[in-house]
Amino acid sequence: MRVATDVGGTFTDLVYVDEETRRAGCAKVPSTPPDFHEGVLAALAASGAPAAEVADFVHGTTVVVNALLERTGARTALVTTRGFRDVLEIGRGNRPDLYNLHYRKPEPYVERALRLEVSERVDHRGRVLVPLRDDEVAAVAERLRALGAEAVAVCFLHSYANPEHERRAADLLRRLLPGVAVTASSEIARVWREYERSSTAVLNAYVQPVTAAYLGALDASLRAQGVASPLYLMKSNGGLGGLEMALRQPIHLVESGPVGGVVGAAVVGRAIGAARVLALDVGGTTAKASLVEGGEVRFTTDYHLARDARHAGYPIAVPVVDVVEVGAGGGSIAWLDDRGALRVGPRSAGARPGPAAYGLGGRAPTLTDANLLLGRIDDGAFLGGRLPLRRDLAVAAFEPLARHFQVSVEDAALGVARIAEANMAQALRLVSVERGYDPREFTLVAYGGGGPIYACQLARELRIPRVVIPPDPGTFSAWGMLAAEIRDDVLRTHVMDVADETADLARSLFQELEREAAALLRSSGRDPARATFARYAGLRYRGQEHTVRIPIRQLATELVLAAFHEAHERAYTFRLDSPVEWVEFVVRAAVPPAEPIAPGYRDGGPERGPAAAGGRPARRRVRFPEGDAEVPVYARAELAPGDRVAGPAIFEEHTATTVVPPGVEACVDRFGHIVIELEDADGRPAA
Numbered sequence: 001m002r003v004a005t006d007v008g009g010t011f012t013d014l015v016y017v018d019e020e021t022r023r024a025g026c027a028k029v030p031s032t033p034p035d036f037h038e039g040v041l042a043a044l045a046a047s048g049a050p051a052a053e054v055a056d057f058v059h060g061t062t063v064v065v066n067a068l069l070e071r072t073g074a075r076t077a078l079v080t081t082r083g084f085r086d087v088l089e090i091g092r093g094n095r096p097d098l099y100n101l102h103y104r105k106p107e108p109y110v111e112r113a114l115r116l117e118v119s120e121r122v123d124h125r126g127r128v129l130v131p132l133r134d135d136e137v138a139a140v141a142e143r144l145r146a147l148g149a150e151a152v153a154v155c156f157l158h159s160y161a162n163p164e165h166e167r168r169a170a171d172l173l174r175r176l177l178p179g180v181a182v183t184a185s186s187e188i189a190r191v192w193r194e195y196e197r198s199s200t201a202v203l204n205a206y207v208q209p210v211t212a213a214y215l216g217a218l219d220a221s222l223r224a225q226g227v228a229s230p231l232y233l234m235k236s237n238g239g240l241g242g243l244e245m246a247l248r249q250p251i252h253l254v255e256s257g258p259v260g261g262v263v264g265a266a267v268v269g270r271a272i273g274a275a276r277v278l279a280l281d282v283g284g285t286t287a288k289a290s291l292v293e294g295g296e297v298r299f300t301t302d303y304h305l306a307r308d309a310r311h312a313g314y315p316i317a318v319p320v321v322d323v324v325e326v327g328a329g330g331g332s333i334a335w336l337d338d339r340g341a342l343r344v345g346p347r348s349a350g351a352r353p354g355p356a357a358y359g360l361g362g363r364a365p366t367l368t369d370a371n372l373l374l375g376r377i378d379d380g381a382f383l384g385g386r387l388p389l390r391r392d393l394a395v396a397a398f399e400p401l402a403r404h405f406q407v408s409v410e411d412a413a414l415g416v417a418r419i420a421e422a423n424m425a426q427a428l429r430l431v432s433v434e435r436g437y438d439p440r441e442f443t444l445v446a447y448g449g450g451g452p453i454y455a456c457q458l459a460r461e462l463r464i465p466r467v468v469i470p471p472d473p474g475t476f477s478a479w480g481m482l483a484a485e486i487r488d489d490v491l492r493t494h495v496m497d498v499a500d501e502t503a504d505l506a507r508s509l510f511q512e513l514e515r516e517a518a519a520l521l522r523s524s525g526r527d528p529a530r531a532t533f534a535r536y537a538g539l540r541y542r543g544q545e546h547t548v549r550i551p552i553r554q555l556a557t558e559l560v561l562a563a564f565h566e567a568h569e570r571a572y573t574f575r576l577d578s579p580v581e582w583v584e585f586v587v588r589a590a591v592p593p594a595e596p597i598a599p600g601y602r603d604g605g606p607e608r609g610p611a612a613a614g615g616r617p618a619r620r621r622v623r624f625p626e627g628d629a630e631v632p633v634y635a636r637a638e639l640a641p642g643d644r645v646a647g648p649a650i651f652e653e654h655t656a657t658t659v660v661p662p663g664v665e666a667c668v669d670r671f672g673h674i675v676i677e678l679e680d681a682d683g684r685p686a687a
Contacts, residue, residue, distance in 0.1 A: 001049055002593075004058040004481035005040050006234075006257050007031060009066075009350050010284025010331050011449070012039035013475040013655075016049040017482060017597065025049070026475040028655050033350070036063060037218040041225060051226035056593075058481045060234035060257040063214045064207050064250050068305055068314075073206035074150035074181065077114040078198065079140055079169065081157040085115040087194050088202065097310045106312055109206050114147055116140045118169065124192075126162030137169050141176035151208055152177065153201035155185040160192055160493050181208035188249055189317040191301065191584065192493040196315040203305070203316060204251035211250035215243060232486075237319040238263050238297045239487020239590060242524045252318055254305065257477060259321040262290040262297050264480025265445040268470055270295040271599045271671060274443040278428055278464065281477060282450030285348045287328040287420075289427040290321060291437065298322040300549075301491065301538075301584070319489045319586070324430040328423040330368040330450050331355055334401060334416040342401070344419045356397035357389040365401060367420050367450070369394035370413035375622035376453050376650075377657050378633070410623055418625070421454055425461050432462075436570040439464050447476035452651075452658035452674075457625070459678050460661075469674040470599065471636075474655025483597040485590040488520045498539065498564070498580040500557050507555055509585050510535050517589035531589045538584030539564045541576050547583045599671035622648065624661055636674070643668045647676075 006013040014027045027047035032039040040059070044051065067073045078088065088108040095103055118137060121130035144152060152173055159166040163186030170184035185201035219231050233246040236255040246253060258281060265279035269292055277292040291298055303320040307313025327346025331354060334344050344367065349355055353362035355369050357379070371377045372394050379389040395409050402412040432439045439462040446455035452469045459467050470476050490513045496502050518528035538547035539560075548571055550563045565575045617632040629648050636653040644667045645651075647660035651674060658674055660666045666676045 001053040002056045002058075002482055003044070003047075003049055003054050004060070004260070004478040005043060006060040006260055006475070006478040006481065007036050007039060007062055008257060008283050008285065009033075009062060009348065010329070010354065011474075012036070012043045013478040014040075014043035014047050014049075015472070015475050015478040015482060016047055019055070024479075026472050026478070026655065028474055030352075030354075033352070035217075036061065037214065037221050040218060041221055044225065044227075051222075052228070054227045054229045056232060057222060057227055057229050058232045058234060058240060058484070059218065060260050060477065060481055061214070061253060062257050064211055064253045064256065065305070067207045067210045068203060068254070071109075072210065073109070074209040075114070075148060076110050076151045076153065076202060076206045077116065077144050077147065077149040078110045078202055079116050079118060079137075079144075079152060079154045079173070080198065081121060082117040082119045084157060084194060085112070085117050087198050088115070091195055092312065094312070096307065096312055100310060103310070106306075106314055109202050109314075110153075114144075114149060116143060120156060120165045122156065122158045122162045122165060124158050124161055126158065128162070128165075132165040132168060134168075134172060137172045138176060141173055144173075144180070145177060149177075149180060151181040151183070151205040153183045153185065153198070153205040155194070155198040155201045157194060158192075159184075159186045160190040160197070163190065181205055181212075183208065183249075188251065189301075190492050191317050193317070196317045199315045200251060200317045203314060204249060207250050208247075211253070212247050215246055219243065234260050234481050234484065235487065236303075236321060237299055237487055237489050237588075238321045238484065240481075240484050241486070241488075245524065251316060254303075254316060255320055255323055258288045258290075258323050258325070259297070260479075260481040260484065261288070261447055261477035262292065262321050262323065262480070263484045264447070264470070264476050265290070266292045266295055266297050267480070267483045267597070268445050268468060268599055268671075268673070269443065272443070272468065272669065272673070272675075274466075274468075276437075276442045278432060278439065278442045278444050280424065280428065280444060280446045280451050280455065280458065281448040282424065282446070282454060283329045283448045284331045285327070285329040285350065286325050286332075286346075287424045287427060287448075287450070288323050288325045289424070289431045290323045291431045291435065291442075293437075299489075301586075302546075319491070319588075322431060322435075324427045326423045326427045328367065328420040328427075330366065330371075332367050332420065333364045334366065334370070334419075335364070336401075336404065340404070342405075342415060342419060344416055344423065355394075357391065357394040358387065359390045359393060363397060365394075365397040365412075365416065367416065369397050370416040370420075371450075371453060373398060373410055373413040374417060375620055375631070376659055378620065378652065414623055414625070421457055421461070424454055425458050428458060428462055436572075443468055445470065447473035447656075449474040449656050452656050454659075456659065456661050456664065456676055456678065459676075465678055467676040467678065469651075469656075469658050469676075471672045472653065472655050473658075479597070483593070485592050486521075486526055487588065487590045488517050490517045490520070490587045490589075492585045493583065494585060496582050497542070498557060498560055498582055502582070503555050503557055506537075506582060506585070510552070510555075510587060513585060513587035514589070517587050521589055521591065526591050528589070531591045534588040534590070536586040536588065537582060538586070539580055540583055541568075542579040542581050549584070549586070599673065620650070622650065622659070624648065626662065629662060639668045639674075641668050641670045641672070
């Protein structure tokens, strides 16, 4: 038995697969903040999966990102090269909102009194200019003890080129400060840029004690329930890592939950022959979008925590799947700003009290309440009927908005839904159009509890020709975690021209990184012989600030240059006749699961029947942007491969509702996916 759990702000999802019977099941229960591990145990109990038979337990968690956003981490200090204590304060000069006179730089996670210096210096080639003195480090340790530091980040100038000073200082601090979490920046990211590397080390140290407490409680609770298997964590790079890795480098879990769905979308794309996929995950708190090309998820090392149009955010220089997130989930609250304009999110009702219709004390109007009033979800079928919704409470929550705009409650709900859809569409544009891709060339894979509700409307707006809804979309991210590989990424900065005379040095750097990645796999009990190694590089025109990442399949200079010019033109619409530089070298090592997960490997897949064509579905009134319509409602579990249903229609299942608008047709493919074609090959609306 293989089990995966995905803890969100509103619900905790669980998917299990029995490798002997090739069957799968799922469970969805409310999350239990602040003790999220209790929700995991509740989901395991609700699923009926026997704990003693679990061979692999995979976990995706929001504990890291929550601790960072809510600033509930440890009291953290920074030890750095003399003269660089204010790097965190200075940051970068670029501002996301150039004309915002009220802009304030992000507040550092380390107060100035806890930023201490030592007299050491290494140049950009790794040559020691000023040796590190152990007595200075010992004096810093005494100062940190007096200041009550609970975690320490060590980041020295140019340690990416020579990490010896940094590692020695970190080892000494660990000996002198027992019980204090110590992070050396070179242990996480051997890349240049002092601010980005300092930020990454600080954020890792900041969440290390919180993550250790949470994962320790989870691991102990699972053991008490009889789960004897190893605990694997979903990493932000789209792969899995062990518990020891997560305890040492929890920053790799910053996007732990959302990336599981992107991995699942890549699996679906490969199965149906879609080379390009846009993934849309609408959950209880946020909507997330990502892009898959050639069956592979896209990752970035330019991730910024809490970055938006007005805030620069905090850089994290580790590989993270390229996900854009907006506050447009089921629990997102609709509200009026100071000018009386309607807004949706990013504030959320969360799991408690939740949307007003839950009847748990929530009074604010949310997106879930809006969908109930619009007829998109049924008050008696939510979560398979285990959580009945109260329409009267949803009406009461929306009445103030309706009075403000002098419209009906249903019209107010439609306005909220349209604003949320606009936010989701913007997220999809940011991962496609803003990256140089045309959405018309993609398939939209929509999941999460709310993704199937909005998928067709969003596809029409962006002219995406095909929508795919996988089985059990509300637990799809957890299912994607079961399909993930065990993965390690190794990065190194080395700046030099792309030329024939540097090709051998580039080859040796890649080979060194591959040996390092193999050692990481071996140290965690994985066999490097089963691993695949992929090479990537960040390149730029000489004189540019930022890089473009490309896969490196051959090191012939002309092929590398051609691939870079093409990628740069796609991203920025131009290419230059200028020298090109290597900047960042990346090796990705991946070990596939022993039993790969494939679509249709779960309840609700093609083995379920009978076909629904001969039945008489229930009907209910649903409001679309074009007007109201009486819509047939189908139980998705009764659909079989080959079934076709003309819109408008509703498909209900345990974890989600799929809305098929008028004028299109939905069919069920051999994997149990609902496939909706919105345009024909010539770009005309499908009949």
